[in-house]
Amino acid sequence: MNGRFDPRLADRRWQDRWADERCFEADSTSEKPKTFVLEMFPYPSGRIHVGHVRNYTMGDVIARFRRMQGHEVLHPMGWDAFGMPAENAAMERKVHPGAWTRANIGTMRDQLKRIGFSFDWSRELATCDPAYYGHEQALFVDLFNAGLVYRKESEVNWDPVDMTVLANEQVIDGKGWRSGAPVERRKLNQWFLKITEFADDLLDGLETLDRWPEKVRLMQENWIGKSKGLNFRFALTKPAGGISDVEVFTTRPDTIFGASFVAIAPGHPLALLAAENDPSAASFLEECKAGGTSAAEIETAGKKGHLTGFSVRHPLDPDLQLPIFIANFVLSDYGTGAIFGVPGHDQRDFEFANQYQLPIMRVVAESLEFASEPIGVEAEPAPGIMVNSQFLNGMTSEVASAEILRRAEQAGWGLGSTIYRLRDWGVSRQRYWGTPIPIIHCEKCGAVPVPLDQLPVILPEDVSFDVPGNPLDRHPTWKNVDCPTCGGQAARETDTLDTFVDSSWYFIRFASQPSDRPFDRVEAESWLPVTQYIGGVEHAILHLLYARFWTRALKHMGQIGLTEPFAGLFAQGMVTHETYRAGDGSWLSPGEVRKDGDDWVHIESGHPVAPGRIEKMSKSRRNTIAPEPILEKYGADALRWFMLSDSPAERDLEWSEAGIEGASRFVQRVWRLANSIGSSSGTDAALDRRLNRAVAAVGEAIEGLQFNKAIAQLYELVTAIEKAPASQSRDVAIRALILLVAPMAPHLAEECWDFIGEQGMVVDAAWPSFDPALLIDDQVTLAIQVNGKLRDTLSAPRGLDQAAAEALALSSEKVQRQLSGAAPRKVIVVRDRLVNIVA
RNA sequence: GCCCCUGUGGCGGAAUGGUAGACGCGCUCGACUCAAAAUCGAGUUCUGCAAGGAGUGUCGGUUCGAGUCCGACCAGGGGCACCA
Numbered sequence: 001m002n003g004r005f006d007p008r009l010a011d012r013r014w015q016d017r018w019a020d021e022r023c024f025e026a027d028s029t030s031e032k033p034k035t036f037v038l039e040m041f042p043y044p045s046g047r048i049h050v051g052h053v054r055n056y057t058m059g060d061v062i063a064r065f066r067r068m069q070g071h072e073v074l075h076p077m078g079w080d081a082f083g084m085p086a087e088n089a090a091m092e093r094k095v096h097p098g099a100w101t102r103a104n105i106g107t108m109r110d111q112l113k114r115i116g117f118s119f120d121w122s123r124e125l126a127t128c129d130p131a132y133y134g135h136e137q138a139l140f141v142d143l144f145n146a147g148l149v150y151r152k153e154s155e156v157n158w159d160p161v162d163m164t165v166l167a168n169e170q171v172i173d174g175k176g177w178r179s180g181a182p183v184e185r186r187k188l189n190q191w192f193l194k195i196t197e198f199a200d201d202l203l204d205g206l207e208t209l210d211r212w213p214e215k216v217r218l219m220q221e222n223w224i225g226k227s228k229g230l231n232f233r234f235a236l237t238k239p240a241g242g243i244s245d246v247e248v249f250t251t252r253p254d255t256i257f258g259a260s261f262v263a264i265a266p267g268h269p270l271a272l273l274a275a276e277n278d279p280s281a282a283s284f285l286e287e288c289k290a291g292g293t294s295a296a297e298i299e300t301a302g303k304k305g306h307l308t309g310f311s312v313r314h315p316l317d318p319d320l321q322l323p324i325f326i327a328n329f330v331l332s333d334y335g336t337g338a339i340f341g342v343p344g345h346d347q348r349d350f351e352f353a354n355q356y357q358l359p360i361m362r363v364v365a366e367s368l369e370f371a372s373e374p375i376g377v378e379a380e381p382a383p384g385i386m387v388n389s390q391f392l393n394g395m396t397s398e399v400a401s402a403e404i405l406r407r408a409e410q411a412g413w414g415l416g417s418t419i420y421r422l423r424d425w426g427v428s429r430q431r432y433w434g435t436p437i438p439i440i441h442c443e444k445c446g447a448v449p450v451p452l453d454q455l456p457v458i459l460p461e462d463v464s465f466d467v468p469g470n471p472l473d474r475h476p477t478w479k480n481v482d483c484p485t486c487g488g489q490a491a492r493e494t495d496t497l498d499t500f501v502d503s504s505w506y507f508i509r510f511a512s513q514p515s516d517r518p519f520d521r522v523e524a525e526s527w528l529p530v531t532q533y534i535g536g537v538e539h540a541i542l543h544l545l546y547a548r549f550w551t552r553a554l555k556h557m558g559q560i561g562l563t564e565p566f567a568g569l570f571a572q573g574m575v576t577h578e579t580y581r582a583g584d585g586s587w588l589s590p591g592e593v594r595k596d597g598d599d600w601v602h603i604e605s606g607h608p609v610a611p612g613r614i615e616k617m618s619k620s621r622r623n624t625i626a627p628e629p630i631l632e633k634y635g636a637d638a639l640r641w642f643m644l645s646d647s648p649a650e651r652d653l654e655w656s657e658a659g660i661e662g663a664s665r666f667v668q669r670v671w672r673l674a675n676s677i678g679s680s681s682g683t684d685a686a687l688d689r690r691l692n693r694a695v696a697a698v699g700e701a702i703e704g705l706q707f708n709k710a711i712a713q714l715y716e717l718v719t720a721i722e723k724a725p726a727s728q729s730r731d732v733a734i735r736a737l738i739l740l741v742a743p744m745a746p747h748l749a750e751e752c753w754d755f756i757g758e759q760g761m762v763v764d765a766a767w768p769s770f771d772p773a774l775l776i777d778d779q780v781t782l783a784i785q786v787n788g789k790l791r792d793t794l795s796a797p798r799g800l801d802q803a804a805a806e807a808l809a810l811s812s813e814k815v816q817r818q819l820s821g822a823a824p825r826k827v828i829v830v831r832d833r834l835v836n837i838v839a
Numbered sequence: 840g841c842c843c844c845u846g847u848g849g850c851g852g853a854a855u856g857g858u859a860g861a862c863g864c865g866c867u868c869g870a871c872u873c874a875a876a877a878u879c880g881a882g883u884u885c886u887g888c889a890a891g892g893a894g895u896g897u898c899g900g901u902u903c904g905a906g907u908c909c910g911a912c913c914a915g916g917g918g919c920a921c922c923a
Contacts, residue, residue: 004877218843219918227922250923263923303921329921339923347840348921421922540918646851646863654851658864666863668877712853712862719862783858788904790858828903834857838903 005671007635010751014761015116017750023763024118028512028523030072036527037063037075038507038566040535040543044079044104044126048111049624050655051575051617054643057744058572058707059534060117061644064743065702066531067118068767074527076510077112077119079105081128082434082499090433090465097433098461101128111627116636116746118763123510127502128433132509134456135518136501137438139554141449144439146557148194151447154426158186163469165430185289190428191437191495195549198556199224199420202548211568213650216540223541225421227251230405231336232414234262234312237321243270246312246324249335249419253408254400257389258342258363260353262312263305263325267332274308274326281306281326288328303352304328315413316390327352335419343379350379363389364397425546427498432463432471434496442483442490451484457492470494503543504550507533507565521560528560529567537571544569570705573652575643577623579612587622614654625655637745638664644707644744667748669718670741674752677734684729688774690720691733695770698740707744714741736768783834784809786818802829809835 018024039059042052056077063075079101086097093100105126112119125132143149157166161179165188176183195202203224206217229251236245246262264271266288275282284306305325314320322340329348330339343353343360353360360375364384371387383397392400408414428437436457438450450457460478463471472479472494483490505518507530512523535543544566551565580588582602593600593609600609617624630639642663647653694717701710717737724730735756742749742762749762758765777798782805784792792814800808806827809815819839826838 215843215917222842222919225919225922229923248923252923327921329923331922334922336923341923346923348923419922421919537917648852651845651852656851656864659851662863665878672878708852708862715862781858785857785904788857788902793858826903828857830857834904836857836903 005635005668005748005751007637007667007747008632010747011114011116011631011636014747014750015113017761018116018118018763019121021761022122023761024073024075024120025122026074026076026120026527027072028526032070032072034527035063035066035071035073035531036507036511036529037066037073037532038510038530038534039077040533040539041078041080041503041506042108043083043085044081044101044108045085045619046104046107047624048108048627049575049617050627050630050639050643051624053115053627053639054575054653055534055536055572056112056115056117057640057643058570058649058705059532060640061702061707061743062532062534062705063118064746064763065699065767067763068739068742068765070766073118074123074511075118075120076123076125077117077121078123078125078506078510079108079127080499080503080506081105081126082133082496082502084431084433086433087431087465094465096461096463098128101126101433114631114636115627115639118746123513125506125509125513127435127499127506128459130456130458131515132506133435133459133502135509136435136497136505137450137455137457138452139505139518140497140501141438141452141455142557142559143193143553144449146553148197148553148556150192150194150424151189152192153187154190154192155185156188156190156430158184160184161468188428188430190426191439191493192424192426193549193553195425195546196420196422198549198552199226199422200418201552202422202545205548205552205564209564209567209569212566213569213571216537216544216569216571219540220545223422223545226418227420228416228418229253230401230408230414231417232315232408234315234322234340236310237313238309238311243273246270246338247336248338248340249417250340252342252345252397252401253404253414254383254386254389254392254395254397255342255345255363256314256316256340256404257392258344258361259314259322259340260343260359260361261325261341261349261356262322263327263330263339263341263352265330265332265337266326266328268326268330268337270308270310270324270338271326274306274310278309281308284326288326303348303355305352305356307356315408315411323358325352325356333423334421344375345379345381347379347381350375361388363387363392368394425498425500425549427501428495429498430470430494431496432459432465434499435459435502436472437493437495437497439493440481440484440490441493442486442488444488445483445485445490447493448483448485448490454484459496472496500542500546501550504546505554507547508551508554508560519560525561528562529565532568532570533566534570534572536574540571570649572649573647574616575625575653575655576614577617577625577655578614579621579623581610581612583607583610587620589622590625616652617655630660634660634664635667635747637748638667641666641711641744645711646708648708649705666715666718667745669722670737670745670748671752673718673721673734674738674755677731677756678726680726680728680731682727682729684724684727687720687724687727687729687733689777690717691729691736692770692774695736695740695768696772696775699767699770702743711744738762739765739768780832782808782832784812784815785834785836786815787839788836791815791818798832800832805829805831805835809837 037059039055063073067073081101086101089100090097159166159176159179159181161181162176166176203226206220229249230253231249233245233247266285275285305327308324308326310324311321341349343349344362345364362375365371365387367385368387386392386395386400405416436459438457440448440450442448460475479492481490481492508519508524511527512519514520547565551562554560555563580593582588588609592603594603600611602609615621638660642660694713697713698710721733738749738752753762779795780798782794782796783790784794792812794808796808822839824837824839828836
């Protein structure tokens, strides 16, 4: 016996060996089957906490498992290094965002290395490095030249005190989170990427992603929001000037005879026309503008309209005139920015009609008999049988819709159309710490992309944050440049790119990183798509959709032969921990509080502490757990083991000290087994079968990312080996056990492997194989039921036939007692599983 | 409002329509020890001395047999949200 396994020595020892021998550097030219395992790269916010550890441990298990199975594995790590927290830190602590970010990266890299992840550090990248974002700028210029980039006026949340644009989540109760000043809506010229051009393709592609969670595909589907319907025109009868008709979109053409008004968005051309001639219309538009954009404000605002005095003619009933309202609930950027209102069959229209005393007609009913039934207290949106609708009467909603569509297209007043909820991707950020948008604005030539040979446009580091606003705006030598086209005076675009752009192609850069271009097509295609992508479900929509779009855009431009970037996706659960708040409302970290009976107190002051909700570990809630003390006390393997055990990987895991104790105990049990290996002879058939089953089950569980099940299997195997007497089988089982635990507990495995005298390292060893024939036992336990209730279990040889099984079951005393003399009416035998006697 | 997911011991969770509670945590008792730590053994859904009975959110249904399938409901969670 060699005492206890000491992770403080072993962790470091093997981490150094792996690094020295460059075990994890991926070879793009390898002939082996390739696997690309990727965990969503972190934002370098400060320090790694155990929430990160869970994410990377899962990826590491897959990577190490595939490597042992003979794959060439690419498992890289990098930093999503641009973003607002760095600017906030700069303002709060007077450090440069770059210095702050790079210091964090240094800290976090060291932390990750101590946990023994099999990352290929030679491919490490940080998005704030010009060697990365310069290539991103080149890709942006390519997109620009391909017509996938455009500029458009768009509204933003503007903080008038900080003179900065705020993201929606920075607006709290209509006020800036930092300044507290009421937020204004301001129109700015901003850059957009034409993601909507790929809406249909992004939607269709979801069906090919059979290794994505159903949930994520559904969320993306809803986000894209495809609606099929009819686009048609109402002829304007009471108007003036220029505009001759109003175009609307509907998904319910069947209800066309139920229309009692037309409503247009405040931004609609006709609304602007009305405002020109009518001061009350103009003030209504002002009123609409004042309202906030948040969901809560929309909720309370209610439905408001303004009667324009304009009206339109119903396309199928020349005598019917419908009034036009400007309405605050009509969106100018969805559909045509105009609708026809059918109060009887749309709840929103119903409320609006009630408010403005508009007719509410029934055009859909359960059957023709209910044609004159009035609409009750709410609208009836369900499809049904058409009534009060002239030639549509008696048709189902579906048939009626098709009929209207046919007539509209034939007569030329409408056209079937499909619209999407998805909007183009606004990528302009009025921020300093991001990728400069490689555009130069020239009075003569307009917006000109920076020529490729002048890239990268390097973000200047000599800036200060003493004054509010974007420092790029007041950096004269950087901002003022000559126009690349005409040579005249021009100015750089001072907006930077949304950080989601940075993460939309980093996986390609990981696969291939030439210095003179974003990636080498052949090399990138040799690794992509990512075999297994792992990350939080919070990125289910935006990041994953943008990355899918970016990949399609590259394909569209002929740069890569790849449609979907991530073949397999796994959305892992969060690591959670209770939160604590001091009396003044500030958050306290778990290390600052102590449990005193049923209450919590602040250790330093002794003041009571209010325990809050169990939440995702985050810096802002201060409920993070640092890995260092755990590594010090239990070692990397116990930490990794615990992160994988107990909870299924897709579910949240609540952090507990107790759990890690159990993990540590397991590590020591394996070490003791390795120490007990001898050179015994003799076979142990039961143990052989047990091992075979474990090899099969652990492999299958890892493959299915069911780490908790793999771990349960390993516990059972360890118990079985511990109980088995010395034999050659036992030594074989111990050797295999070391390999089986290696993906989860790699340091322990190496140490054991070395101890039992094996040559080479476990990282280079082959995953154990199993004999399918040994998975089957020759003795089985039959469940004996009477009327479906378990009454007895009997051991029997495998393969017992129907009659023999029945006879065996009937011989059971317990069965006989249940039957109390009666003859069974029916007997169901499931071979090698159970006998059910129906009395 | 619309869409989706989940409800199993004290806790985390297992269970191709076929022995519910694997495995872990916690707890109880015991062994070893002067003692402790570590380790090992036994037990641990509820009820009952036992035989037995009950039991997977609730109520129904399908089936020889339901945690698993179907319907309705309740509870919790997530996504979208004035989307025509």
